[in-house]
Amino acid sequence: MDKKIRVAIFGASGYAGEELLRLLLRHPMAEIVAVTSRKNAGEPVSSVFPRFTGLKLHFVEPDVQKISAICDAAILALPHGLATEYAVPLLEAGVKVFDISADFRLRSTAKYKEYYKVDHPAPQLLSRAVYGLPERYREELKRCDLVACAGCYPTSSILPTAPLLAAKLVKPTNVVVCSCSGVTGAGRKVDLPYIFPECNESLKAYGVVGHRHLPEIEQEMAVAAGVPEMKINFIPHLAPMNRCINSTILLDAEEGCTLEKVGEALEKAYGNEEFIRILPAKRPADTKYVFMTNCCEIGYNFDAHTNKVIITSVIDNLTKGAAGQAIQCMNIRFGIDEGAGLR
């Protein structure tokens, strides 16, 4: 590829947008051609994100016609529902779409309706969408036009469990995912629960039953396990930190499963992956080691006393869990160095 990928960011005024800007500005083979925000159109990017003071870049109106004429790729950092409204005309105009929202992640429109409380806005596109988790769908990503980038909690949960489910080392039943996320996971949301004195010295569960990331995790785990359906428990918590997610996952071991076999299955799946780090057996992962990186760090252990495999898996929710992952998918799609802009 001779020329740089021309990238437009739609809905760039939140934390995922800010992270996209941070990463793309130093991406050697991509250039930002448009950054949209209806609310901030006309303003310099630095008015919303003062860390970019000095940068010559302004928010523009999300005019799909104009923007699709000048870009190769569009990354959508928009709320679900709205993402589809932009994806449809962008795809029609031949732009490759990398959607960070949840709109195209669930293959079942029924699940979409159950968890998002509205009919899916463009069911006809679902078959064209590829789930944007490169370490699981790299081949499909190379030739698709619509990427449904994996969610943050799902990325941290699916990556370590998929190879174990696929290898039948663990059972597809009774899976428990207990996650803690930093506060940027809530977006750049101005609401009482997210002000500093409410979050600091606070750790609490939320969405204990029926969190919107649940069906996405269940779907991809079932794919890996080769079963029609899985039902798991996913319990997210808010922790007093800015970024990152830790997911601790309990899996019932199948007969014959050992600590060594778990390690081998993970190594076999991910030993050559640039952005996955398998820890030595028994060492738990630590969010601080993936802070502001595109890595997923995975620890594994075996509890003989209850016959469970215990996984700890950490990512940066804004990088591997959102912006970094979208860029990794984009790099794959455009056939350039997969890690460009992400090291």
Added chain:
Amino acid sequence: MDKKIRVAIFGASGYAGEELLRLLLRHPMAEIVAVTSRKNAGEPVSSVFPRFTGLKLHFVEPDVQKISAICDAAILALPHGLATEYAVPLLEAGVKVFDISADFRLRSTAKYKEYYKVDHPAPQLLSRAVYGLPERYREELKRCDLVACAGCYPTSSILPTAPLLAAKLVKPTNVVVCSCSGVTGAGRKVDLPYIFPECNESLKAYGVVGHRHLPEIEQEMAVAAGVPEMKINFIPHLAPMNRCINSTILLDAEEGCTLEKVGEALEKAYGNEEFIRILPAKRPADTKYVFMTNCCEIGYNFDAHTNKVIITSVIDNLTKGAAGQAIQCMNIRFGIDEGAGLR
């Protein structure tokens, strides 16, 4: 009771010791008669805890003979093993002993050896010890001489689950306790993993298999369930905050179990407890609401999709999880207002 309880604190130079001082200094019916520290004997308490600057109180050598002559109660904030060394002569001298260490919590000397790697130092005392969890053992606490104060993680796990196990609303198998603790839970330990830049923006599991609080939790859950033994998963995490623990607990529902029945069982068990707060159904607990209090706050939910009861339970690890609990036990033992000094 006319006179104040004369209290000696053994091993007061850690965070539990500091919390004991904070609470006892404003206790209307207790007075501190000795505060021991081998390392700091002779120094004012304020040299170790500058917040007590101005307080006329010095650390003394842990001379049991001298101290037992002037105190009614001894609270031991010592490492396990060492606690027994003091408990034996104190009991012989007629002093009531409230031990914050783990020495007398496990009824099985075999478990003690398995988890603490040494023979129990005084097995003959185990039958005299009462488990110091007032809401579960109040009657026994009224007449015992040796109290094995419940650990911090165990307190947060046992309190919400015991009534559900006892009522056969949940199964005694497949219990998962996923906990996050503030850094004071590691004690006032000067070690690399606990310095600020290593803890801040870090959330990680530790002791994933075989944590020392595991057999204690299993023991007390089994007592509640009326079964000889339970095997559970207990996974502690370190979170970037000073105090408090959140325990999220997943329990397999027995047939007929409903959200309402769970709420009723908790209300029945604890509706009159001053230091337990049952939240409205489905609302998760939040550590910040128990910060620096002696309360345990319990949230409960029911996941019909996996047929699990999901509990969230929070305490302040230094108060209800250590110093406050010891004082509550002491108040009970001496027949005074149970909440004295703890409101």
Added chain:
Amino acid sequence: MDKKIRVAIFGASGYAGEELLRLLLRHPMAEIVAVTSRKNAGEPVSSVFPRFTGLKLHFVEPDVQKISAICDAAILALPHGLATEYAVPLLEAGVKVFDISADFRLRSTAKYKEYYKVDHPAPQLLSRAVYGLPERYREELKRCDLVACAGCYPTSSILPTAPLLAAKLVKPTNVVVCSCSGVTGAGRKVDLPYIFPECNESLKAYGVVGHRHLPEIEQEMAVAAGVPEMKINFIPHLAPMNRCINSTILLDAEEGCTLEKVGEALEKAYGNEEFIRILPAKRPADTKYVFMTNCCEIGYNFDAHTNKVIITSVIDNLTKGAAGQAIQCMNIRFGIDEGAGLR
């Protein structure tokens, strides 16, 4: 005093209101008879402050006529301007008023207009108001009806400097106050700059020129110095913590000033004060030692190389800087133990 002081809290839905509730609920000689909030009238206090779950107390409309009939004291935790609207009829009804807002702190209506951009709403009351800083105005507080409780930054700045200015150990010129406050200092304000990810890992100055606490500090320093007017620099910063203020203060030494004389002047002024702690010479104050207490901790040093006295002074902004101070003033006014409810 036989009966308890009957206290009404006006505008109790912010952090100062929460702290008032926390303190008054354990005050042995006061009882809360009304807690107003226009927005939350009719709701239980616990709906706004879940830590009070279980408390039988509801917000009511701020009906002065009704409330003044049942209370002895009113503590106003209202925005400036609005505070006066309530203070006027409460005073007329014979209620003692303790105002946490800034309405009655400045003796000059011109300064009020300069800094608050409106005419003072009740200039006729200014001569009746006493500045609510007990360690400076205890005698006046004993017999006044309207207390203008000192602000948080001013409390931390005025207490340590007043005795030095009064003793002519330091000059009334070229004073620099450099302060850092926790985020509760901004109130329970739901605004982008105060959400967790914006505050965490952030330290920044604000209100560098002309902060509203400046004229209050200047006024009281000038009173202490016995000069008609002082002009100082006061520079507040926001620090990533919940509570407390550190003020570092640089003062030009007068001839003959020494470290010892500074210590003596502070001891003489405050040696008998329950809520002021003078540190040993050269030891800087630390906010964590006053966290959730009513204390002001003061450190002092002398820099011979620039001939400056350097003060470090810390308080908890919500306790000594707001709610605790109001209660201390109230205790004085009603002739009861000054520290009741504050230990």
Added chain:
Amino acid sequence: MDKKIRVAIFGASGYAGEELLRLLLRHPMAEIVAVTSRKNAGEPVSSVFPRFTGLKLHFVEPDVQKISAICDAAILALPHGLATEYAVPLLEAGVKVFDISADFRLRSTAKYKEYYKVDHPAPQLLSRAVYGLPERYREELKRCDLVACAGCYPTSSILPTAPLLAAKLVKPTNVVVCSCSGVTGAGRKVDLPYIFPECNESLKAYGVVGHRHLPEIEQEMAVAAGVPEMKINFIPHLAPMNRCINSTILLDAEEGCTLEKVGEALEKAYGNEEFIRILPAKRPADTKYVFMTNCCEIGYNFDAHTNKVIITSVIDNLTKGAAGQAIQCMNIRFGIDEGAGLR
């Protein structure tokens, strides 16, 4: 330059060493050829810094003879005193030395002795050393062999004040620098004051009189002002965050000084600097906007009421305050793109 700069890092087991690794690993024109640590020689770098798990790099003994044979540049992240022991033979072997310690920053051996309590270990080298602050000494850096990289607090203080002193807009007397640093500023030090529960919710001054960075700041300010000597007040504080420094600086305005002139002087000095960002007038700097970057962000204001210029200046203490600055100096010395590896 065709070949990459071959870099050896001496004393790489602290936070500055970790930051050097982070930056150099992605530097396009430099390669790490040796990383020394006496304590960890033979161990993989990842054993000390788990975030580098997977990296094929081991600590080696600091054998100057061996290492000087294979490197072009040595960056010293060693304690003062020890740095000189390595600098001397490295220079003799023709290696360019970039010293992060304080050994060669002070031009006066008397000052060195006064503040470091020992005789300077190699006074003969002082005249060869250039102060490693690129925006002030770029030309000298291009041709020197020994760079005394500027300290963290000095960088944040000297950069914004030097142009104002040089332009005679402010007086060289009565300068006050009030700084707050994150805890990595104390190094990776395992000591009680630095454990999480002691730092969290704590803000405190330290080194109030005679901090070791004081003579360095005074020296460089005096150079800029063109006066033989300056005496200032520098007051550092520890704040509960990992990285960054905010310095708030008060300067007495010279006659004729205005807000506009201050802005112009800063723009003139730094308008073309890649790593300095002058904020719009009156907007204070915020540490979060330089977190993990090599930028210095400078805000300026004018207080007509006291006739002072008020500067706020923020840097990341580990990047622009240590590792990033060393690399920037190295880039200059080797004639490559100054910002390589730092964007």
